[in-house]
Amino acid sequence: MPETYRPNTLATAGMLSQGSLWLGFALLDSESIPRMTFVSLSAGSYAAGLLSGLNLALSEYTPVSRLRADHALVATPGWRARLSGAQLAGIERDLLGTEPAIPRWAIFLPVALGGVAAAAPALDPELPAEKRMTSALFGLLNSTWSLAAMFEPEHPVQAYQRDLRRAGLRLEPSGPDGTAGLTVSGKF
Numbered sequence: 646m647p648e649t650y651r652p653n654t655l656a657t658a659g660m661l662s663q664g665s666l667w668l669g670f671a672l673l674d675s676e677s678i679p680r681m682t683f684v685s686l687s688a689g690s691y692a693a694g695l696l697s698g699l700n701l702a703l704s705e706y707t708p709v710s711r712l713r714a715d716h717a718l719v720a721t722p723g724w725r726a727r728l729s730g731a732q733l734a735g736i737e738r739d740l741l742g743t744e745p746a747i748p749r750w751a752i753f754l755p756v757a758l759g760g761v762a763a764a765a766p767a768l769d770p771e772l773p774a775e776k777r778m779t780s781a782l783f784g785l786l787n788s789t790w791s792l793a794a795m796f797e798p799e800h801p802v803q804a805y806q807r808d809l810r811r812a813g814l815r816l817e818p819s820g821p822d823g824t825a826g827l828t829v830s831g832k833f
Contacts, residue, residue, distance in 0.1 A: 653697065653700065653701045653704075653706075653745075654701060656697050657694055657697040657698045657701055658694075659694075660690050660691075660693045660694030660697055660756075661690070661691065661694035661695075661698075663690040663694075664687045664688075664689075664690035664691035664694055665687075667683045667684075667686040667687035667690060668683070668684070668687040668691075670683040671683035671684045671687060677775050677776060677779050678776060678779045678780065678783065679766040679772065679776050679780055681762075681763070681765070681766055681780075682763040682764075682766060682779070682780045682783050682784065683763075685759045685760075685762035685763035685765070685784070686759050686760065686763045686783065686784075686787055687759075688755075688759050688762075689755045689756040689757070689758060689759015689760060689762070689763075689787070689791075690755075690756060690759065692755035692756075692759070693752055693753055693754075693755045693756045693791075696747055696751065696752045696755065697747075697752050699746075699747065700745050700746055700747040700752060703746035703747065704744075704745045704746045704747075705742060706742065706743060707739045707740075707742035707743050711739055712739060712740075712743070715735075715736045715739050715740070718732065718736065719736065740801065740802060740805060741802055741805075743800070743801065743802060744800060744802040744803075745800070749794070749795060749797065749800070750795040750796070753791045753792075753794045753795040754791075754795070756787060756788075756790075756791035756794075757787075757788045757791040757792055757795070759787065760783075760784045760785065760786070760787035760788030760789075760790075760791060761784060761788055762784070763780060763783055763784035763787060764780055764781045764783070764784025764785055764788070765780070765784070766780040767780045767781035767784070
């Protein structure tokens with residue numbers, strides 16, 4: 646498997662495995678945790694795993710070897726000064742090619758929602774206090790973890806586009822169907 650796809654493949658497998666783990670716990674009879682808690686956590690993990698797999702299928706990632714070569718070309722001001730416009734455009738295309746098709750927050754949203762649903766039995770006054778407490782604990786911990794994963798540092802493409810906007814520039818695809826290249830426009 647190419648190095649470019651390894652982290653995303655592991656993330657997909659991890660989310661699907663986590664969904665299977667929660668589902669396995671749901672199949673056990675527990676006197677301290679309601680079944681709905683585990684089913685909700687499982688559903689959220691499976692949905693996130695499926696979105697992560699879809700993201701892997703839809704994204705056309707730039708190979709890591711090419712990104713390393715691009716980085717070597719721009720590593721020092723002296724090297725950057727020698728690059729042609731075509732080389733810079735190619736490096737920019739390579740960077741933009743690292744952006745995933747589905748944003749990170751959308752992949753982890755089902756986990757957060759599953760955590761909220763898993764905590765719902767805590768509101769049922771007919772359940773024993775122990776079951777309500779463990780449901781709230783499992784659900785809120787899972788939701789907190791997913792929210793932290795959603796808002797990890799921004800992707801380099803997002804930072805690049807934000808910096809362009811701050812400079813008053815806009816990046817747009819050009820050519821037929823936006824496949825020929827990029828046009829940068831703004832006030833100079």
